[in-house]
Amino acid sequence: MAISPSNEKFQTLPVYDSAQRGFAPLIELREIWRYRDLVTQLVQRDIAVRYKRSFLGVAWTMLNPLGMMVILSVVFSQIFHTIERYPAYVLTGLIAWTFFSQSTSAAINAMVWGGDFFRRIYVPRSIFAIAAIGTGLVNLLFALVPLVLVILVTGVPLRWTILFIPIPMLLLVCFALAVGMLLSTLGIYFPDIVEMYQIILLAWFYFTPILYPVDILPAEIQKWVKLNPMYPIIEMFRQPIYEGKLPTIETFLLSSGVCLFSLLIAFWIFVQKSNDFAYRT
Amino acid sequence: MMQQDEMIRLENVTVRYRLPQEQVRTFKEYAIRRLKGKIQNIEFLALNNVSLSVRKGEVFGLIGPNGAGKTTLLRLVARVMYPSQGRVIVRGKVAPLLAMGAGFHSELTGRENIFLNGAILGFSRREMEAKFDRIVEFAELRDFIDAPLRTYSSGMVARLGFAVATDSAPDVLIVDEVLSVGDIAFQEKGLTRIRQFREQGTTIFLVSHSMSTIQKMCDRVAWLNHGEIIKTGSAKEVVAQFETAMDSKNS
Numbered sequence: 001m002a003i004s005p006s007n008e009k010f011q012t013l014p015v016y017d018s019a020q021r022g023f024a025p026l027i028e029l030r031e032i033w034r035y036r037d038l039v040t041q042l043v044q045r046d047i048a049v050r051y052k053r054s055f056l057g058v059a060w061t062m063l064n065p066l067g068m069m070v071i072l073s074v075v076f077s078q079i080f081h082t083i084e085r086y087p088a089y090v091l092t093g094l095i096a097w098t099f100f101s102q103s104t105s106a107a108i109n110a111m112v113w114g115g116d117f118f119r120r121i122y123v124p125r126s127i128f129a130i131a132a133i134g135t136g137l138v139n140l141l142f143a144l145v146p147l148v149l150v151i152l153v154t155g156v157p158l159r160w161t162i163l164f165i166p167i168p169m170l171l172l173v174c175f176a177l178a179v180g181m182l183l184s185t186l187g188i189y190f191p192d193i194v195e196m197y198q199i200i201l202l203a204w205f206y207f208t209p210i211l212y213p214v215d216i217l218p219a220e221i222q223k224w225v226k227l228n229p230m231y232p233i234i235e236m237f238r239q240p241i242y243e244g245k246l247p248t249i250e251t252f253l254l255s256s257g258v259c260l261f262s263l264l265i266a267f268w269i270f271v272q273k274s275n276d277f278a279y280r281t
Numbered sequence: 282m283m284q285q286d287e288m289i290r291l292e293n294v295t296v297r298y299r300l301p302q303e304q305v306r307t308f309k310e311y312a313i314r315r316l317k318g319k320i321q322n323i324e325f326l327a328l329n330n331v332s333l334s335v336r337k338g339e340v341f342g343l344i345g346p347n348g349a350g351k352t353t354l355l356r357l358v359a360r361v362m363y364p365s366q367g368r369v370i371v372r373g374k375v376a377p378l379l380a381m382g383a384g385f386h387s388e389l390t391g392r393e394n395i396f397l398n399g400a401i402l403g404f405s406r407r408e409m410e411a412k413f414d415r416i417v418e419f420a421e422l423r424d425f426i427d428a429p430l431r432t433y434s435s436g437m438v439a440r441l442g443f444a445v446a447t448d449s450a451p452d453v454l455i456v457d458e459v460l461s462v463g464d465i466a467f468q469e470k471g472l473t474r475i476r477q478f479r480e481q482g483t484t485i486f487l488v489s490h491s492m493s494t495i496q497k498m499c500d501r502v503a504w505l506n507h508g509e510i511i512k513t514g515s516a517k518e519v520v521a522q523f524e525t526a527m528d529s530k531n532s
Contacts, residue, residue, distance in 0.1 A: 013373040013452060018357075018364055038400040045397055049388045052429075121380035122360035123401060190311070275363040278356070279298060 024271045031124035038123060042131035046106075047138060061142040065095055069150065076211055083213060085154040085242075092238040093210035095143045096168070100176050100230065101201050103136025105194075107180030111277075112187040112194055118278050125274040126267070129180045133173055140169065151241065161240035167252075168236035174259040175229060178266035185266075185273050208234060229258050287372070288453055288484040289335040289358055294367035296328040296353050296508075327353040329508040330367070335501075340485040342499035342516060344492070344523055349505040351488045355379060355455055358486060373452025373484075376402070382442030387431035391422055391441060394430055398445045412448045419470075420444035440467055447471075450478045456487045492520050 020027075032039075051057040069091040077086040110128040117123065144165075151158060187193040208230045214222060225231055232247070232255040239245045247255075328350045335341045343351045356362040357369050359377035384401045385394050395416055399409040417426050420440040422433075430438060447454075454475070475498075479485060489495050495502060495516060502519040504511045512519050 015373075016360055016369075016371045016375075018367075018369040035400070035403065037404075037406045040406070041397045041400040045384075045386060045389060045393070048393065049386055052388050117383060117401075119356065119361060120359075121377055121383050121401060123403075278362045 025268055028124055028126060028267075028271045028274075032126060032130065035124055035127055038127055039131050039134055042127070043134040043138060046131070046135040058142065061139045062146045065091060065098060065143045066146045066150070068094055068098075072211060080212055080216075085156055088150050088154045088156045089213075089238070089242055090211060091147055091150050092241050093208075093234050095140065095147055096172060096234050096237040097205060097208065097210050097230070098143070099136050099140040099172060100179075101205070102139070103133045103176045104180045104183065105197065105201070106135065107132035107177075108184045108187050108194055108197060111184030112191055125277060126181065126270060129177060129184055129270075132180060133177050136176065137169075137173060140172075147241070156242060157244065159240075159244035161244045161246055164240040164246055165237065168233055168240075171233050171255060171259045172237070174263045175233065178259070178262040181270040182262075182266040185270050188273070188277050204228075204230065210234060229255070229262070233259070284334075286337045287334055287370075288337050288339075289333075289341075289372075289486065290368075290370040291331055291333050291354075291357070292368040292370075294328055294331045294357065294364045294369060295326065296350070296357070296362065297365040298325045298327055299323075326508045328357075328364075331505075331508070331510055332367075333503055333510065333513060335484055335486065337484055338479070338482045339501060340479060340487060340499045342495045342502040343486070343488045343505055344490075344495060344502055344520065345505035345511075346527075350508040351505055352379075352457065353508075354505070355457055355486065355488060358453070359455055371453060374403075375453045375455060376446055376451035377455040378443075378446055379455060379457045381446050382438060385430060385438065385442065388429055390429055391417075391426040391433070394441065395445055398442070402446065416441075416444045416448050419448070419474075421467075436464060436467070443467075443471055447474055447478075450481050450483050452483065454478055454483050454485045456485060456489075458489055492524065496520055 047058070051060060054060060056063065069087050072090050072094070073087045076090070077083075080086060083089050107129040110132050111125075117128075118125070148158070183193055183197060207225065208228055209217075209225065214225060214231070214235075217225060232251050236247045236251065236255065239247060331350075331354065343354060345351055353362065355377070356379075357364060358371055359375060359379065360371070361377075380402065382398065384397055386397070389397065392413075395413060396406065396409050399412070400406070404412070417423055420437075420443070422437060422441060425433065425437065430441075433441070456475070475485065485498070487495070487498060499516040501514065502516045503513045504519050504523050512522060
């Protein structure tokens with residue numbers, strides 16, 4: 001073939017080589033960046049589809065936690081009458097937990113039932129998990145509106161410590177992404193995980209001090225609860241809003257360490273296994 | 282490495298599926314069988330030591346009976362699958378028509394679906410904005426573009442998928458029996474578009490069961506059977522041999 005001007009363009013075309021050597025997690029990160037618009041699109045789709053046919057639409061993201069809060073307050077405020085302004089207490093924990101449980105479940109579902117995609121077109125596999133967490137994050141931001149409302153109504157003073165909230169939110173995102181990726185890798189091999197996870201979540205919910213304060217537990221059990229990675233995250237989310245207190249440096253560093261470390265491990269495992277996914281689904 | 286004008290190259294590619302003899306879907310079952318040493322996998326070679334090379338601007342066809350490994354081969358080129366052994370190299374932007382309409386959601390409007398599908402195909406939002414009008418025009422869906430996809434007929438959905446996937450000329454186009462899209466008029470329009478791509482230098486990788494399509498479109502053809510390449514050569518030659526073989530098998 002003659003050397004023509006178009007040949008120059010030809011030489012610069014991107015090349016996909018299955019034998020390409022490289023550090024897989026780094027390659028995946030580059031691919032995620034290249035497909036970043038897809039993340040936005042998937043998040044938009046999930047939010048639009050969920051509310052498209054309902055009359056109140058996106059307002060449900062705010063009404064949902066409020067409804068939960070009302071029910072839980074009616075049921076539990078008598079039991080935990082030592083806690084002042086119980087609705088505000090329970091709602092702060094509940095919002096953080098709901099984000100975690102919904103977005104991890106969505107990530108697993110997208111991977112396990114999204115098989116159709118994997119057989120038809122290449123997209124970076126982790127995109128689905130990331131988009132699921134992204135959707136959860138948007139819902140979490142919406143849920144902050146009724147939270148502020150409840151704070152004002154119940155008379156919890158609005159303090160500057162609330163500005164700390166993006167940090168526990170970030171940790172929550174890291175940890176949810178880690179759990180979502182790890183479980184969706186497992187879920188490709190054992191779809192039963194999807195059902196099992198719902199039960200695990202329920203147990204996990206009661207094992208985390210969300211409805212109750214940690215100090216009602218016997219010291220013996222408190223030790224164990226403090227090993228639960230969700231415990232410090234929920235506390236860091238709740239305390240700045242509800243008590244106007246910042247977490248201690250140790251709590252903050254330890255929890256950040258746990259979240260980042262689990263994310264790194266989960267991402268690494270996910271990337272190692274992701275070439276297998278098309279064979280399995 | 283690749284030669285100067287090579288677009289697709291497969292070197293000794295093997296794809297091995299492991300099919301468990303019985304489906305083991307739960308942990309409990311898996312654990313029990315594992316302990317008893319009863320996990321036995323049947324190995325199934327979807328592709329066995331396949332090598333081929335497609336040059337720039339070629340229209341390359343794949344023929345063979347059902348289950349010969351044609352779709353697996355397309356998936357390798359589309360990067361959907363990873364070879365168990367061997368190496369796959371593909372140069373340039375690939376438009377897999379097997380991904381037509383991937384991610385379409387029936388509750389979203391045509392407009393929303395165009396942007397979503399475009400992002401799945403790897404285009405940025407900005408690129409899609411530039412393409413949008415052309416896509417709607419080609420799909421002939423101007424009046425319906427803001428209606429939800431569930432109100433579309435299946436032909437309309439297929440037209441939209443085709444229009445998004447083929448809006449700009451890719452370097453490599455993967456076609457899997459796609460020419461059965463929409464009505465006769467739209468099929469003709471689709472074929473015309475594929476021919477235009479070919480004139481612009483797009484390399485086309487085509488799977489079809491229709492020997493007349495293969496002979497009309499392809500420069501070279503590979504005949505695949507049980508995961509192995511029986512023969513590669515000019516379209517006329519390979520199709521003739523394939524048909525003779527099929528006839529003698531049937532009679």
